[in-house]
Amino acid sequence: MVWHVAVRDLLATLRDRRTLLGTILIPLLLIPLFTLGLPQLLGQFVGGQQQERQKVGVVGTLPPALRTALERDEKAPDGSVLRAGVTLVAVTDPRAAVADGDVEAALRAPAALPTRAGDGTGTLEVYAKLTSLRAQTGAYGKVENTIDAYNRTLTLERLTALGLNADTLTPIQIKPVDASPPQQQRSGQLAFLIPLLMLNFILTGAMATALDATAGEKERGTLESLLVSPVRRGEVVAGKLLATTLTALTSACFSVLGFLASGFVAGLLQRGQSASSAELSQAFGGQLSLSFGAAVALIGAAISAALLISAILIALSIYARSYKEAQTYVTPLSLAIVIPAVLLQFSDFLSTGPALYAIPLFGSMLAILDTVRGTVTAPNVLIAIAANLLGAFVLALVARRSFGREEVIFRN
Template sequence: MKTTLTVFLKEVKENLRDKRTVTSALLYGPLIGPIIFVLIMNSVITRELDKADQPIKVPVIGAQYAPNLVDALKQQGLLPQPGIANPEAAVREQDADVVVRIPKDFGQSWRKGEVSQVELIYDSSQRDTGSSIDRVRRMLESYSRHQGAMRLVARGLSPSMMAPVAVDDRDQSTPQSRAGQMFAIMPYFFVLTVFMGGMYLAIDLTAGERERQSLEPLFANPVPRWKILLGKLAAICVFSLTSLLINVIAFAVCGHFIPAERLGMTLHFGPSFAWQVLLIMSPLVILLASLQTLVAAFAKSYREAQTYLSILMMVPALPSILLSVMPIKVAPWMYAVPLLGQQVGITQLLRGEPLAGAQIATCMVSGLIVALLATLLTAWIYRSERLAISA
């Protein structure tokens, strides 16, 4: 234990002097995620809310054929713009989000009591046009329902005849559960922070020392190599855990700058959220430290190890990609899968649903078992004499 503690203190002290490691583990890694997250969310939320609050400018072709319709749309917040010659090209080239086209026979069909056609021209593949399209469609549907009711009244019929079934929405979501759905990408930032927090340290303590030819003198000491490994892993874990702690605090602070309440959502990144995140993420700290050290052990140079670990960095993203592409119902077995269990658990916390003790225990025990296996495999690799040879 004394050997392990000596190696641990030595590695921590030396890497605190390394600006690259400190910047990556304690500044860049834990802070860049919250900053980017806040900037993106603020931009998206502010833009969408501003678009919803302001009148929408829409080119209207054939406005003269349906003046009453155009007046009704104006009252709902639509600002008709002059018609354009080629509306299809305009929406494809993003010169207009949506174009309304009224045919010449609109008035004739209207006077006959027939269905009058109105065209909405848009490009659904343009991501920034969805809200504008929905607003214009709702305006037209509102006008259609109102005029349909007026036609029934003119014929002495009740408008309720056109709506034999009334739908009463009972949304079971809460302000925090809606926020959890919107911020479901956040667990990936925590995993990425742990990875980045220990990556450069893991590279330097294995591939870096191998390249500097300082690993062989260290192994020449009459102490078991697994004790040396534990000292190095402890140093990596300390940096990773510190990085995660800074990241959690940064998200708690940055959460106050996200105008989620304007969307009817609530964010709670308080102490309860923080300690539960740290608890279920702790096995990943050990697991990723072992995997990073294991992968770096196969590299003969610092640059080569960076290449290998850059590929390994894709692994933590898999659960987030899986859950975003294939939304699935949460099952108890998911908490027993490292990375997936953390993703599911933190998402549940974001939704305001407390984690049960059994879920936390399953997440931690399974993660620690896999971390132990990875550590044993790394210790076995450390026994090889080739590890100390740089060429």
């Protein structure tokens, strides 16, 4: 009887094409767009700024060597431009020139700048829109790097004249070695978006079935006919919970397919990119590749989250008089997913002990993020799954009690 109730609700869901669109097509399209398109777009923007020549205004006189360094292009051995120089133009008011957009940055030397080490120090004022990512990755960043290189050149010339070499400035050199697991290195800085998108699509997939199977049936008057049939109330709740969970898991499965497709396509695209753009895209987006154990952990966390979300939706929407009223009840639930999921980008600052994994939904988000990064452990996943299952069981009992109360069933 549980399966019959579930099939009845699933067929009602399948008749709505918009539900199928939100459950299947949207995860396959939006997930690659966010996890692949956004990082690729950022990589193209930042990498494009490096290969594009920007106008930089100049007030006063710059040392010839510094002008040459600013205007020079950095090229790869094959002749391709790794970082383009800037075009220096004369301006009278550097602040106004930057504010009006005539130049992207402006240089002003109040006094003559030194042309060699030992000639004293000088100050070079750099005008730019410092809150702009375009300036930071473009003209301002190029000027800053060139000035650092110019200062180092003057210092090395002075050291050479004294019979010293460059190692005199850096007696101890740092060699960074990434000790994080390979999957965490590949996951990228936007890995926290994966649990956010996955649970949001689980909520979207479950919402259509849960609301239609409770408030929708009350509005159409078909719930009464089901309750007077020879089906126990517990079987009705279990059937509706099963149908809602299956719809949610369908959306979750296509979400995982979207992530895997994003990782595969990202690898193909990075082969055809320049080194700088590929590095930036990898840093932001990364790639998702799962081992068998990680896939089992991801599926377990997704199933338990889907059960809990389905139980919450059914317990809430059965109180509604109409479908629209049910939507107002469950809409804040998305905030309960979005806000903790956004906080996952600061998960490195959290002491991720068993207590955090025991928080329903949030624990499964942490488990999914650990799976993506390759740092998942079996005890933490089991704690997260158990917390979700316990929460789903309690809410299913609440929904079972609601289905047995006439003032709830007939309150429309």
